[in-house]
Amino acid sequence: MQDEKTLVNRAKEYDQEAFGQIYEENFDKIFRYIAIKIGNRMEAEDLTQQVFMKALKAISSYKWKDVPFSAWLYKIAHNQVVDYIRKKSRQPETELNEDITAIEDNPYKAAELKVELEELSCALRKLTPLQQEVISLRFSCEMPIAQVAQIMGKKEGAIKALQYSAIQALRKHMVVENNA
Amino acid sequence: MHEKMADKSIEVVLDSCLEEILCAGRKVEECLAEYPEYASELKPLLQAAEASRCAANVTPREDFKARARYDFNAAVADMAHNRKKRWFNYAPVWAQLVAGALVAVMISGGAVVAASGNSLPGESLYGVKLAAEQVEMGFAFSKSAKSELNADLANRRVAEIVALAETEQTEGIRIAASRLDDNLDNIAVLNIKNATSGGVLPPETQEPLVTTPAPSDQHEGGVASYDEYLASLGTQIPEMFTVDSDDSELVSSLKIKGLAGYQDLVSSMEKAPDHIKPALEEALVAFIRGYEVAIYNAGL
Numbered sequence: 294m295q296d297e298k299t300l301v302n303r304a305k306e307y308d309q310e311a312f313g314q315i316y317e318e319n320f321d322k323i324f325r326y327i328a329i330k331i332g333n334r335m336e337a338e339d340l341t342q343q344v345f346m347k348a349l350k351a352i353s354s355y356k357w358k359d360v361p362f363s364a365w366l367y368k369i370a371h372n373q374v375v376d377y378i379r380k381k382s383r384q385p386e387t388e389l390n391e392d393i394t395a396i397e398d399n400p401y402k403a404a405e406l407k408v409e410l411e412e413l414s415c416a417l418r419k420l421t422p423l424q425q426e427v428i429s430l431r432f433s434c435e436m437p438i439a440q441v442a443q444i445m446g447k448k449e450g451a452i453k454a455l456q457y458s459a460i461q462a463l464r465k466h467m468v469v470e471n472n473a
Numbered sequence: 474m475h476e477k478m479a480d481k482s483i484e485v486v487l488d489s490c491l492e493e494i495l496c497a498g499r500k501v502e503e504c505l506a507e508y509p510e511y512a513s514e515l516k517p518l519l520q521a522a523e524a525s526r527c528a529a530n531v532t533p534r535e536d537f538k539a540r541a542r543y544d545f546n547a548a549v550a551d552m553a554h555n556r557k558k559r560w561f562n563y564a565p566v567w568a569q570l571v572a573g574a575l576v577a578v579m580i581s582g583g584a585v586v587a588a589s590g591n592s593l594p595g596e597s598l599y600g601v602k603l604a605a606e607q608v609e610m611g612f613a614f615s616k617s618a619k620s621e622l623n624a625d626l627a628n629r630r631v632a633e634i635v636a637l638a639e640t641e642q643t644e645g646i647r648i649a650a651s652r653l654d655d656n657l658d659n660i661a662v663l664n665i666k667n668a669t670s671g672g673v674l675p676p677e678t679q680e681p682l683v684t685t686p687a688p689s690d691q692h693e694g695g696v697a698s699y700d701e702y703l704a705s706l707g708t709q710i711p712e713m714f715t716v717d718s719d720d721s722e723l724v725s726s727l728k729i730k731g732l733a734g735y736q737d738l739v740s741s742m743e744k745a746p747d748h749i750k751p752a753l754e755e756a757l758v759a760f761i762r763g764y765e766v767a768i769y770n771a772g773l
Contacts, residue, residue: 307553309546316545321532329529338533342541349548350644354651372751379747409528432522433529435495438488450484456491457484457518464521 301362305352316345319363323370325433330374330425332414334407340377344370364444367430416466424459427452486511487518494523570607593633594648603652617723620660620771624730627656627763631734634756635741643752650756657763660727664770711735713765724772731764 303311323344328337347369355365417425423445430441442452490504501519505512533541589598589605606626613619630653637645714732716725738760742753 307549307556309549309553312549313546316542320538320541324533325529325531328531334531334533337531338537338541341533342545345541345545346548349545349552351647354647354654356651356654372754376747376751406531409524410531413525413528428525431491431495432526435526437496438492453484453488457487460487460518460522460525463525464517467521467524 297362298357301355301357305355307352312349315362319366320345322363322434323366326367326370326429327374328410329413329417329429329433331377332411334410336377340370340373344373347373360443361440367444371426412467416463419466420459420462423455424462427455427459428463431456483511483514487515490515490519491522494519495526570604593636593642594645594652595642616663620663620723620767621726623656623659623663624727624767627653627760628730628734628737630656631737631756631760634753635737638741638745638749638753641746641749643749646749646752646756650752650759653756654759654763657760657767660767661763661770664723664767664773711761713761713768721772724768727764727768727771731760731768734760735764 300311300314304315320341324337324341327340327344328334331337331340344366348366351369355362417428420428426445427441430436430444431438436444438449438452438456442449445452447455486508490501490508493499493504494501501516501523504519505516508515589602592598592602606629610619610622613622630649633649634646634653637649714728714735716728720728735757738753738757742750742757745753
């Protein structure tokens with residue numbers, strides 16, 4: 294934690310190497326966190342980049358509070374997703390088509406990945422916001438329960454109970470969609 | 474491998490299995506074999522978790538990442554360059570104070586200071602305004618007077634945030650919110666008891682007063698719930714701002730000032746356009762958390 298604090302302090306001084314390290318360590322995780330929430334990889338790429346640009350602009354106001362720095366990044370990402378979904382929900386219904394061949398060389402694999410991600414994202418949106426958050430942090434970022442609890446500002450026991458109900462609900466919605 | 478958990482709840486056993494699968498790479502079948510008494514209930518849950526994990530195992534395109542990394546590095550370099558130029562914004566407080574006061578005296582005495590009263594972050598007179606506030610702080614001698622003044626300054630920051638929201642200046646809102654946080658931190662530290670540094674956290678901070686957005690749990694689809702969240706804020710005044718009969722003069726005053734600032738921020742959030750709301754929400758969270766600790770410490 295002390296090392297991370299030093300790294301963040303260097304980033305606050307706009308140290309390129311420190312920022313580079315933070316970027317590399319967190320980019321893919323933040324991307325996955327966003328991708329499973331919105332179900333579209335290409336849009337998730339753009340939103341992920343916006344998260345880091347926002348973090349860069351706001352780093353001077355960041356205060357170390359003995360929680361992982363990534364908690365702050367996830368908060369920015371969460372706000373980005375909320376903003377994105379709100380905008381989408383106000384636009385006329387359009388299919389979130391993405392050019393899957395632009396993502397993978399193998400179109401079959403790409404199609405499979407796309408369907409899986411969309412199914413998960415669709416099922417995830419039927420959960421409560423807190424359940425969504427647990428699943429996103431736990432499965433997209435493979436985060437230990439203690440860290441999820443820290444980021445969500447709740448006790449570990451509460452997160453375990455939330456995780457249980459979230460997986461139950463997720464299973465129900467995934468099964469329903471697969472059978473439909 | 475690890476102790477049996479026959480007396481534990483299914484939530485605990487499930488988490489233990491997930492920890493093994495996610496972090497230690499174990500197979501679902503291995504976990505089921507370890508907890509035969511839970512196997513029938515665990516199996517569908519672990520399978521759903523495994524399917525979710527596989528579906529979530531996506532990565533950004535390498536070419537996108539390379540381009541994004543390049544853009545980001547350029548932006549970092551740009552920020553570092555601009556920072557060197559903006560000496561006044563980053564100079565030590567004493568230097569800002571001296572420079573601000575000198576400018577004020579040399580140009581037109583108190584007129585500049587007065588003119589700076591309505592300035593906002595990013596404007597040329599804002600530094601003078603902050604310097605004048607530092608002078609004001611220098612004349613507050615008691616702990617209580619300093620706390621009161623910091624609460625007033627926090628509300629000035631709220632007024633700035635409201636004005637910045639009207640002109641849609643997200644970055645300015647974040648700067649003002651950061652200063653607001655400092656003012657409230659000052660109150661907490663001024664009133665600290667039996668601690669060597671930092672703020673004493675009230676026990677209830679385990680459960681955040683405002684989560685990041687905290688929409689209704691009943692919501693289907695997980696979208697467009699932000700409006701419900703904002704609406705709920707308008708009608709719910711946090712309990713911490715309710716004045717009790719046994720509150721000290723300082724605590725009562727902090728609660729009254731806090732409530733005024735809180736209502737201004739909530740009202741601003743209701744009117745603000747979508748892209749401004751996340752910055753206002755961050756400011757509101759900082760405001761509530763800051764006041765929570767400040768009021769708690771002042772009441773010790």
